[in-house]
Amino acid sequence: MTDLFFNKKGVEISLQAKVKAFLFVMLFCAITMSAFAQSTPRVKSSVDSTTIKIGEQVHFKIEVETDTTAQVIFPEGQTFMPLEVVEVLPTDTLINQDKFNLIKKYALTQFDSGHYTLPRQQIMINNKPYFTDSLKIEVNTVAVDTTKQKMYDIKGLAQVDKPMGDWWKWLLLGIVAAAIVGGLLYWFVFRKKPLTEEEKIALLPPYDRALAELKKLDESKYLIQSEYKEYYTELTNIVRSYLEDDVHISAMESTTDELITKMELLRDSGSLKIDDDTIKQFKNVLQTADLVKFAKSTPENTIIDRDRKTIEHIVVKTKEALPEPTEEELMEQEEYVEAFKQKKKKQQIKYAIASGAVVLVLVLGVFIYKYGFSSVKDSVFGHPTKSLLESEWVGSSYGFPAIYIETPKVLKRETGTPKGEALGTNSHQVFSSGSMHNGFFVQVSVSTYKKEADFDAKKAIDAAIAQVEKAGAKNMVVKQEGLTIPTGKEGNKVFGTLEIENPETRKNREAAYIILSFVQNGGFEQVIMVYDKADLYANEIVNKITNSIDFKTES
Known part of the structure; x- marks a missing residue:
């Protein structure tokens, strides 16, 4: 009995040890989970009202509870589309023991009535994304009491002056130039x-020009600076130029002996009545000039003065020796x-x-x-595309259900377009501008369903690609991705490159294309754009058109 007792006692001791161990493990797990829970950030979001009137503000609040050492980045910019951000309030910080409670508020609004979804917002905490819940916001129109509001007739169309644009800048530049x-x-x-x-001096007759040049030579600094070679070169050139102009002998390129010989021949023939002494004096001046120019001789001042007077004397004597000028x-x-x-x-x-x-x-x-x-x-x-980009654009709604779009030119309705029964559409309206074969082409189509269940958006997109191919496109490269326009509407984007023949030049045109597809308000809306692949301005036009797309939301 004693062994059994002790055996039983031993069993009892063993169970107590197991219970204590189990309790210890549970306590450890609770502490660990509590610590983990405390280190995990918590994100909450809320709005002060889910129903506002047009133009009123709704305040969207984001609360983040995290450690004091955590780095938190709140949403910035227009990430709340289709609602617009009016004001971003400073972040409030509350300290709760070892935690931070951060509160960020945004003032949002919308100027069109309808039911809107405030999209989920991303908050980065220690480089890890956390998301808020999406919220429904209803924007109501302002009620108007028509019994008290006086009614007026609808006014007719009014002419609006076209804005000046930038042409005046180029006009001003042209006027300045x-x-x-x-x-x-x-x-x-x-x-x-x-x-x-x-x-x-150059306009004077040869004789007067020679005397004027001699006078100007007297005022030069050649002799003061001991530039004898330059002085004698100009001195002899004056008289040589005079002899060429008035006596009509080639003196500039002649040597001293050749020039003297020519003058003696003229004297002997009676064409130049000049005495031997004058010719001899002229020869002495020319020989002195040759010594100064080629032998670097330095004449005395008395000789320089004598030669200067001799040259003027020769010019005067030669002028006297010449007969009166003929008519x-x-x-x-x-x-x-x-x-x-x-x-x-x-x-x-x-x-x-x-x-x-x-x-x-x-x-x-x-x-x-x-x-x-x-x-x-x-x-x-x-440049044709640049002119389109800088022209006054037109914003208009096309088809039903309407798609609003801004384009460089008004889109014209195309007649005789197929209804698209095979795609499950009832009505099919097409509006376009430009040509797919050259320049910038844009087409908008709007279709309505026969039955929404029978409509296949993928088939409709394939039909649009087939339409481009039917127009003559070859070697099409097709890429596809999702699309969200600035108004918050989602759609599909098909884009790529193609080759299409220009019917006028018969040359293949390398082009790019974009097909934007949307399913909105019970209809299927599609925008097709084709343009030159190397066009620098086409991408700006595409972005501008894409960003202008909007759909009237049912209220």
Whole structure:
């Protein structure tokens, strides 16, 4: 009995140990789970009202409870579409023991009535995303008591002045450039500016020009600076040039002996009545000049003065020895003066053209640096797609159920379009602008279901691709992805490249295309755009059109 008792006692002790161990494990798990629960952030969201009137504000609140060391990033920007952010309030921070309670509030609004879904918002906590719940917001119209509100007749259409656009900037630039060029032409060509001393001398008859040049040589600094070679070179060139112009002998390229020989022959023939002593004096001056120029001889001042007077004496004696100028020679002199004036005028025109070209190059350089070469080239010479982008766009609703879209030109309704019974659609309306074969093409189509269950959006998208192929497209590259436009509506985007023949040039055109498809308000809406693949401005037009798409939401 004792062994059994002890055996029983031993069993009892063993059960107690197991119970204690189990309780210890449970306590440890509870502590661990509590600690884990405390370290896991909690995110809550709420709105102060789910029903507002048009233009009123709803306050959306996000509460985050997390550790004091956690990094929290709240939503920023227009992530609340289709509602608009009016104001983002500063973050409130409350400390609860070892926790932070962060509260972020946003003031949101909507200016169109309807039922809207406030999308889930992402909060980043320690680089890990957490999401709020989506919320339904109802925007009601403002009730108007028509019994008290006075009614008026509908007014007729009114003419609206078309905005000026940017053309005035280019006009102003053209006026400024024309004024600069005109000013340069006046200054260099048409303005009667006084002649310089050299120009006045050049217009004088040969004899008077030679004396004026000798006087100018006396005022030079050649002798002061001991530049004897330059002095004698100019001194002899004056008399040689005079002999060529008035005596009509080639003196500039002749040597001293050749020139003296020519003068002696003229004297002997009676064409030049000049004495031997004058020719001898002239020969001595030329020989002295040769020594100074080629032998680097330095003449005395008395010899320099003598040679200077001798040259003037030779010019005077030669003038006296010449017969009176004939009428033909006088005419030649007038022709020379007129030719000189024409030469000067041509020089002025060249200067004006060069200056104008420099101004234009500088202006173009500034614009190219600021706007880029392609933009300036297209602005100066024109570009069809750039003109579309910069024109006054038209915003309008097309079809039923209506799709609102802004385009460079009003879309025209296409007649004779198929209804699309095979796709489960009842009505099919098509509006387009441009041509798929050249330029920028945009087409909007709106269809309604026969029965929503019978409609297949995928087949409708395939039909749109088949439509592009039927127009002559080849080698189509097809890509597809989801799409959310700025108004918050979701759709499908099919895009890629293709080749299509231009019927006018018979050349293949490398083009890009985009097909946007939406199922909204009980209808199927589709936008097709085709444009040149290398067009720099087409992408801007595509983005602008895409961002303008909207649908009237039923209230």
